Amino acid sequence: MALTPKGRATYHHGDLAAALVQTTLEIIDEVGVRGFSVAEAARRTCVSPGAPYRHFADRDALLAAAALEVSRRLRAIYLDTAADIGSAQERLAMVAGTYVRAAARYRGGLDILFAPGLRATHPELRDSSREFVDLLLPSAFEVVAPGEAAVTAVALLDALHALARGYVAQLLEGKFGDPDDVVEDVAIRATRAARALVAGHGMPSGPFGEEGRDR
Amino acid sequence: MALTPKGRATYHHGDLAAALVQTTLEIIDEVGVRGFSVAEAARRTCVSPGAPYRHFADRDALLAAAALEVSRRLRAIYLDTAADIGSAQERLAMVAGTYVRAAARYRGGLDILFAPGLRATHPELRDSSREFVDLLLPSAFEVVAPGEAAVTAVALLDALHALARGYVAQLLEGKFGDPDDVVEDVAIRATRAARALVAGHGMPSGPFGEEGRDR
């Protein structure tokens, strides 16, 4: 009998975990999270249906790993585009647009990244988002009034995050038409709205003031 | 043998469709969309596993019906709270807070309402959201400059919608802590951010200007 029951060169795959994550992203791009199955991922990776479970505890764990990968790519995109923006205001406003453009590129990828169930169960997803947001903290500090900087800056970032995610959701669900056709327009609108938000940032410290954030 | 193989009084249920929608909402509140199954819904409604398919084409159709119900309730909540708000600015800002509070009340309900897959497949969900948003149009018109009112007003509403949805997502995934504990705080923050957005609404007409909106 062939050394490789499946269509592979060696019995051991080499780096199944990474391959599965990659395949997962592809599948999700095609059929969405709902259509994804680890069986299908195994099939495409030319591996038995049980093999993925050597690397991921369950379906959700694989999805979470894929989401984490998306998160990493988003971060990279941001770092690329933010490099040459001088004004803190503009840098903040721009993130929203960048987010939207990245969404069009990764589609389903963002669906997992934001899947309510997953984020609730896998804290590392929230952590990754948080780290990403923290990249923006310095810019936020520059923008808010020196007095109550800390809290207001964080609140501003939360608001921007909310705004961007909302636009992404609307874009991906086709509210404005075929996502491919309208990405750029929506990105511009998101940027514009973000600018308005940054401009009107004069929000006095609120209930979250004392306890810091994120616990 | 008993007339009712299951624990029901009559062979015919009476209003299975409505009962299923209700049960669906309950299940989702308990175990989330991911944990929901029409088999379980049938079980709880004391009906055979196939019965639901007489009323709903497939699992997604049942979920969509449930989501529509949530949408209806949201609308009712809004109408209740908006009644006695005089200023258009405040009315707009308040919607964000209302949205957040409603989210805490319906939890999983909003998960379905916003589930990317569902909204893409079932246009009636987007329609219902749109009708809801349209309730706010008059207020939006009051707020923007008379000149380019139409487009800007719609853009403002889209931005508010995005913002509110983003906050809801963050709330439900536990970013700020146990949702129950922080609803009110988050609602306040959302309202505040919305106010900032409305205040900085001076966005000139953009690429969406010519073609109207929403197609």
Next chain:
DNA sequence: TGAGTGATGTGAGAGGGTCATACATTGAAT
């Protein structure tokens, strides 16, 4: 060099879910 060992993949299968199909039951219209 050549066993031993742990990591990785296989195959079979239990359990459950979706959905289609054929059949049973019933209320309403004739």
Next chain:
DNA sequence: ATTCAATGTATGACCCTCTCACATCACTCA
């Protein structure tokens, strides 16, 4: 009373998740 359409049941095909015993391989250390 009879018939019909609507509604529920029973059964089963098919797929998926996840488990378990076993096969295969890479690596280590004597």
